[in-house]
Amino acid sequence: MAIKKSELYSSLWESCNELRGGMDASQYKDYVLTMLFVKYVSDKYAGDPYSLIEVPEGASFEDMVKLKGQTDIGDRINKEILRPLFAANELEGSMEIADFNDDDKLGEGKEKVDRLSKLIAIFETPALNFKDNRAEDDDILGDAYEFLMRHFATESGKSKGQFYTPSEVSRILSKVIDVDKADKPSYTAYDPTCGSGSLLLKVADEAPNGLSLYGQEKDIATKGLAIMNMWLHGYAAEAKIAGKNSISDPQFKENDKLKRFDFVVANPPFSVKSWSNGIVPMDDQYRRFQGFGVPPDKNGDYAFLLHIIASLKSTGKAAVILPHGVLFRGNAEAEIRQNILERKWIKGIIGLPANLFYGTGIPACIIVIDKENAEERKGVFMIDASKGFIKDGNKNRLREQDIHKIVDAFNRQWEIDKFSRFVSFEEIEKNEFNLNIPRYIDTQEKEDIQDLNAHLSGGIPKADIDELSEYWTVYPTMRKELFQPLREGYMKLSVPKEEVKAHILNHSDFVSYNEKINLIFNEFKSDNLKRLHSINKQTKPKQFIHELSEDLLLKYAEKPLINRYEVYQHIMNYWAETLKDDVYILIEDGWVAKTRRIIEKGKTGKEKDKGWTCDLIPKALVINRYVKDEKDKLTSLETELEQVEADLSSLEEEHSAEEAAFGELDKINKTEVNNLIKTLKKEEKQMPLAAEPSEEYDTENANPLAIAEKWIKLYTKKLQLKKDIKVQEKTLDHKTFEHYAKLTEDEVRQLVIEDKWMSRLQTDIQSEIDAISQRLTGRIKELAERYAHTLDELDQENKTLEDKVSKHLKKMGLVWS
Structure with a gap:
């Protein structure tokens, strides 16, 4: 059975909950990730004599399971599982990041035994079984690791979030330094402050045949995370992770000089105050500061940048995350910046949104260094991407569309208004080598100017209507029908303000445009049906979604009024939400609709059967296509019940006044109303002629007995309908379940591709078309209301x-x- 991303995540986070208590996230992450590491390598490599990773006999996860409930469980995990596993793979001393016998963190006695036993039990669940699935072939496990790292970083706060660079930012760095052209695994990539290694892995993902990875991380526990991360992603042999400080004690050297690399990526700690501890900068044996200058004692940003430049080959490329201050700060940093610029090594600068990183809320930038053909470079390509993000809790996060737009603009050197621009070295020199992005890119929106003449004399300024020219180009006749001349330079609406939206939606220009956009989707669907139908065990999910999403992006490129990147975001959202899980299910199980029981544990631990489901095909799709008659019966009963309940409510409201039929009842229920009927019938026998109702209660059919009997009749019908609905729900559920077993492969394909995937995607993209009419309507109404009087x-x-x-x-x- 395929691992579902959502189930994997929830199981991992459940394991985190078992370890909460005296530990903060920066500590319990070490335990959870160590357990994930042991489970993964045990499932994938235990007993495989040809594996690069050795799992010694007696040191697998299965051996760890045998320790559950043992009083010395923590000590034995350390001695019998972890140490032999690390020693067998020459990692002794590098990977001991979590002490499973630490009483201060895990508790003492039975508390520790129970906590560790429950933790092991969580990793025994089917959602975390890596033996018979292809999770390692792509990114489910990597996503799980990043899911944990992101949550740990979020919970750790500012001071301890430095071990993780958001994956969205990592991907940008990896895509703007031409790693995709490195066609041999002998190409090298280096990160001098590698943290948990995520940046290096993103770079390796971009290389068609992998890379040789080198990372240095001074924090011993975080270094261990990086090693585990490399192993979990299949880079056990290709990655070398070292400890110590890369400024004072660089570990990768050749002939007493710094080793030079093809690519460098880094997210150094911002503005380190003690960066020069352990070295005398001007006597630096690696000559990193010679000819550039020495960074300020209390700010090490340029120390890391100069170390990176010194670590690059003559054709090397680097992308470095640094605070915005490096672009404009003066004194020693201004001198260093000028010296680097005069060598023409800075290829580009990308300004990022604020509050992206876990260690700080300040905005950062990416500086792209490229030594290759530097002498021919004419300037610096700048991007201001500060406004493209989405709120995610208390942090900001780049969306897929933001990443793609940044990478496209940078790699293709697209100049986009208020977003990107190529700035010549001459212009930079005139600005005294200040690289502050707002000096070169104006991102301010045009001011919406009020027209005093229109306020005095009425009418909508023609200039404001002209500003909507992108719409009038697509809707050529709509403008003439919406507006008519009032006087020179001013127009008035030809239709009532409240009818503008309907007029736009029903206009032939809008309908024609909508049809053209729909044809684009139909073309996309037609061109990709073969790809969708070809999903099998050989499918690579990353490659699959890349090809599918890129084709969608291309189809909508350069189309008027609709933003290609907004359309692209829809498919990437759907990939993360549903499509990714579906593809993994199809890879594992094939084109079959497997059903499963839903078993939930109650508070007492007792399991409850909550019915059945199908992860690949929602019940509604099968019902709508194959069991519609039974659904219609159920809908009819539910509609009838709604009407009866409405009639009951209306009857109660109408006759609940003080002198009305139900006026003296404490509650209106079956018992009270039946008692009322008995009383009224008894009174009727004693006094056949009923009294005239008061003026306040002069309604039709005001006879209390008739009203009460009507209520009982409706109430009885309501109960019967509820019973009928339950019976019909069971009938519908049973027939639906039966039909799943009858589904052919072709029917499964129809339901999944047409009814589920394409239907949802087309609906999402239609929302972009609907937004076009809403924007136009909103602006026209705004102008009409502004100058209405x-x-x-x-x-x-x-x-x-x-x-x-x-x-x-x-x-x-x-x-x-």
């Missing part, structure tokens, strides 16, 4: 209101001179 009209209205108030005050006897 002239100053004279407003003055007259005020005078009329003043006169009315004065008259009322005089009637009240309030007169003043």
Whole structure:
């Protein structure tokens, strides 16, 4: 059975909950990730004599399971599982990041035994079984690791979130330094502050045949995370992770000089104050500061940048995350910046949104260094991407569309208004080598100017209508029908303001445009049906979604009014939400609709059967296509029940006044109403002629007995309908379940591709078309309302209101001179 991403995540986070208590996230992450590591390598490599990873006999996850409930469980995990596993793979001393016998963190005695036993039990669940699935072939496990790292970083707070660079930012760095052209695994990539290794892995993902990875991380526990991360992603042999500080004690050297790399990526700690501890900068044996200058004692940003530049080959490329201050700060940093610029090594600068990173809320930038053909470079390509993000809790996060737009603009050197621009070195020199992005890219939106003449004399300024030219190009006849001349330079609406939206939606221009956009989707669907139908065990999910999404992006490129990246975001959202899980299910199980029981544990731990489901095909799709008659019966009963309940509610409301039929009842229920009927019948025998109702209760059919009997009749019908509905629900559920077993492969394909995937995607993209009409309608209404009344009209209205108030005050006897 395929691992579902959502189930994997929830199981991992459940394991985290078992370890909460005395530990913060920066500590319990070590335990959870160590357990994930042991489970993964045990499932994938235990007993495989040809594996690069050795799992010694007695040191697998299965051996760990045998320790559950043992009083010395923590000590034995350390000695019998972890140490032998690390020693067998020459990692002793590098991977001991979690002490499973730590009483301070895990508790003492039975508390520790129970906690560790429950933790092991969580990793025994089917959602975390890596033996018979292809999770390692792509990114489910990597996503799980990043899911944990992101949550740990979020919970750790500012001071301890430095071990993780958001994957969205990592991907940008990896895509703007031409790693995709590195066609041999002998190409090298280096990260001098590698943290948990996510940046290096993103770079390796971009290389068609992998890379040789080198990372240095001074924090011993975080270094261990990086090693585990490399192993979990299949880079046990290709990655070398070292400890110590890369500025004072660089570990990768050749002939007493810094080893030089093809690619460098880094997210150094921002503005480190003690960066020069352990070295004398001007006597630095690696000559990193010679010819550039020495960074300030209390700010090490340029120390890391100069170390990176010194670690690059003559054709090397780097992308480094640094605070915005490096672009414009003066004194020693200004000198260093000028020296780097004069060598023409800075290829580009990408300004990022604020509050992306876990260690700080300040905005950062990516500086792209490229030594290759530097002498021919004419300037620096700048991007201001500060406004493209989505809120995610208390942090900001780049969306898929933001990443793609940044990478496209940078790699293709697209100049986009208010977003990107190529800036010549001459212009930079005129600005005294200040690289502050707002000096070169104006992102301010055009001011919406109020027209005083229109306020005085009425009418919508023609200039404001002209500003909507992108719409009039697509809807050529709509403008003439919406507006008519009022006087020179001013127009008025030809239709009532409240009818503008309907007029736009029903206009032939809009309908024609909508049809053209729908044809684009139909073309996309037609061109990709073969790809969708070809999903099998050989499918690579990353490659699959890349090809599918890129084709969608291309189809909508350069189309008027609709933003290709907004469309692209829809498919990427659906991939993360549903499509990714579906593809993994199809890879594992094939085109079959497997059903499963839903078993939930109650508070007492007792399992409850909550019915059945199918992860691949929702019940509604099968019902709508194959069991519609039974669904219609159920809908009819539910509609009838709604009407009966409405009639009951209306009857109760109408006859609940003090002198009405139900006026003296404490509650209106079956018992009370039956008692009322008995009383009324008894009174009817004693007094056949009923009294006339009062004027306050003069309604039709006001006979209390008839009303009460009507209520009982409706109530009885309501109960019967509820029973009928339950019976019909069971019938519908049973027939639906039966039909799943009858589904052919072709029917499964129809339901999944047409009814589920394409239907949802088309609906999402249609929302972008709907948004076009909403934007146009909103602007036209805004202009119409802004200039709806002239100053004279407003003055007259005020005078009329003043006169009315004065008259009322005089009637009240309030007169003043």
